[in-house]
Amino acid sequence: MKPRGLLLLSAGGFQGLALIQGLQSLHGLRLIVADSYADNVTRFLADQYVVAPPLSDQAVFEQFLLNLCQEQDIELLLAATDHELRTVDRLRTRLQAMGVSVLVSTGRALELGQDKLAFYRWLAEQGHRVLPFFERPDDPAAPELLIGKARGAWGGRAMLQHRRGQEMASLPEGYVWQPMLTDFDEYSVDFSVRPDGALSPLAFRRRLRTVGGYAVVCEPGAPSEVSVAATAAARGLADLGACGPLNLQLLHWSGGVAVSDFNPRGGTSMALSISAGLNPMEFLLQASPDPAPCAKPVVLQRTTQLFRQQLVPRLDLSGVRGVVLDLDDTLLDQKAWMLDKLRLTWRGLAAHLPPQAQFLSDCWALIEEGHRSDLFDRLCSRWGWGQATRDALIEAYRGAVPRKACLYPEVDGVLDQLRRSGYRLALLTDNPAASQRQKLQVSRLDSQLDAVILTADLGCRKPDGTAFAAAAEALALSPAELVMVGDNLYRDIHGALLAGYRHAFHLTRAGAFFNFDGALWRELHPEQEAWTAVNCLRDLHAHLPKLLCTAGTRDEGNIF
Structure with missing residues (x-):
């Protein structure tokens, strides 16, 4: 299946990470991240990472975006931060004419998401739950203690406290003021709206601990009054042009509930809602207009944001021209x-x-x-x-021939990107030939490959060198120009290195049949150093240099 090209704009940082975490489990996508920084958090999580010009150079940035969408066959466009929303919205008509589905808010909804005073006025006019608000802290109706929020800021940025009688000259312009609550719970609500206005189930989480405005510990769920208020506001915003991954925030206290903020893009901590069982990105990209699935009952006590480390070894794979891949538990879920x-x-x-x-x-x-x-x-x-x-x-x-083959989510996107990058691809697989042909027929994987080698047809099995030599011959490449990717350290990795392949990648899938101990293998085979452990096919992009680079873009490829 040809994957859909999905561009994540300005998605190199933590806001982009939240979106990618929602997309990684979805099938049929080729993820392209464009960001102004050459090295960033999501650098090795996408199929392609492109360095974008700064947004401050508006004309150059717009032309870059249009060129990138055309050259990379982009079908879906998401923006990770507030900065580029208006630019994307301004280019919406031209992008749509190119076949791009722009998953960004427009019209009144976008205005409300970028001006808190306008948002609060809209909430009040429509009868939604909102705290009293004031343009100036010296408003006669204002209470003694106030909290000020910059009208165009998001999250916990640029917030001020004010007490009646405080020197006014020290207070900046461009703020909206509300009563300061002292005993309340804050709820974050992650959801999405499709271009047709369909609203996803709402994922609620009570924020228990934040660091710099970034929620790190939450409790899934919310009281009914919070759910009612959030659903009404979300539905109203969808009617005004809200689109894409979105986030609402609400305050709840003994006297009531109020909507406190609207982010017209995905919440930075959306991964906590995904871990609790609701993925707004899945609903957003759902191909059919089926009714939204029912929200899963909340039974979790906590969701916690943990930082993980990713080690990227420095590999010299210059000269590699082809990738040979195993099938079962590498590309296809065998179980x-x-x-x-x-x-x-x-x-x-x-x-x-x-x-x-x-x-x-x-x-x-x-x-x-x-x-x-x-x-x-x-x-x-x-x-x-x-x-x-x-x-x-x-x-x-x-x-028995199943109607579909369960390829792992990233497979189509990775294979497509490797071919776009100039690599020749071969499949090298054991098991009975009839069984493997069934899988190929149902999955249609062979359309994405340059060669398919069934060892049963050769009368051998991996790690027999005959199999690896046959793959090299089929690709018209020497073993030294090839890398192997497989889940079996003995059959795939050991066999490929003995056959003279340049490098091998051992892929471990959760729940797969094999669970090798890499440390023990290295102890038993110290002579075989040219292999690297990976957990996802997209990890290959961190190591394989781009053989081809699309004109007009700055693709960093292998930064080493």
Whole structure:
């Protein structure tokens, strides 16, 4: 499947990280990040990272954006920060004419998101819950203690406190003032609105601990009065042109509830809502206009924002021209494929088998214990079935063809980007040829590859050097111009390095069949140093230099 090109504008920092965390689990996307900094937080999380000119040079930035969308076949555009929203909105018509779906607020909603005084006025006019607000702290109706918010700021930036009688000359212009509450809870609400105005389920979280305005500990859920107030405001904003990932903030105290802020882009801590089970990005990019899924019941006590470290080794892979990839548990979720085949097997023989839940449970217990090759022998032994049932199970399983192949979310985007970057791609896979052809037929992976090598057709299995030599020959490249990517340290990594491949990447998938100990492998094979452990195919982009660079963009490629 050809992935959709999704551009994340100004998404190099933590605000972009929140969006990427919501997109990583979604299928069929090629993620392109454009940011003015060459090195940033999301540098190695996207399929392509492009250095953008500064937004301050408006004409150059706009031309850069239009060129990038055209050259990279962008279909979806998101903005990570407030700074570029008006620029994108101004270019909306031209972008849409290019086939770009602009997932950014427009019209009145965008104005309200960038001016707190206008937002509070709108809330009051529409009957939404809002605290009293004042343009000046010396307003006769203002209470003694006030908090001032810069009209164009976001988060906890540029907030002031004021007590009646305080020297007015020290107070800056451009603020809106509200009563200062001393005992309240603050709620953050993550949601999204599609271009057609469809509103996603709202993800509520009570902010328990913040650092510099950045929520790091939250409690999922909210009281009913908070939910009602937030839903009404979100629906009203959607009617005014709100679009894309969005964030509302509300205050709740013993006397009531009030909407306190609207961010016309994704919340920096949206990942906490995603971890609690609601992903606004999934709803936003949902292809069909199906009704929004029901919100999951809140049973969690806390969501915590943890920083993780990513080590990027300095590899010299100059001269590499091709990538050879394993199939099962590298590109395709083997367990999901097997379970789908077992479901179809049961349907075909249901009259002769136990109830489906029992059948699948017994099969899965054996599979997880490592009995894939003799699954039906052991199952028949357990249930006392004879040879005829065994043969029927094997025949039904072999003939079962699932409607879809469960590729890992990033696969389509990574393969597309590698080819755009100039690499030749080959698949090198073991297991019976008929089974692997089924997977290729359903997944249509072969359309994204330059060569497919089934070791069963060669009469060998990895790590036999014959298999790796065949992949090199099919790509018309020498082994030294190739890297291998696979989940099996012995068959994929060991075999590729023995065959003379330049480097190998060991990919570990959560829940996959193999769980190798890399440290022990290095202890047993100290002579094989040319391999690197990765957890996602997108990690390859950090190491493989770009062979081709699109004209008119500054793609950093491998920064080493």
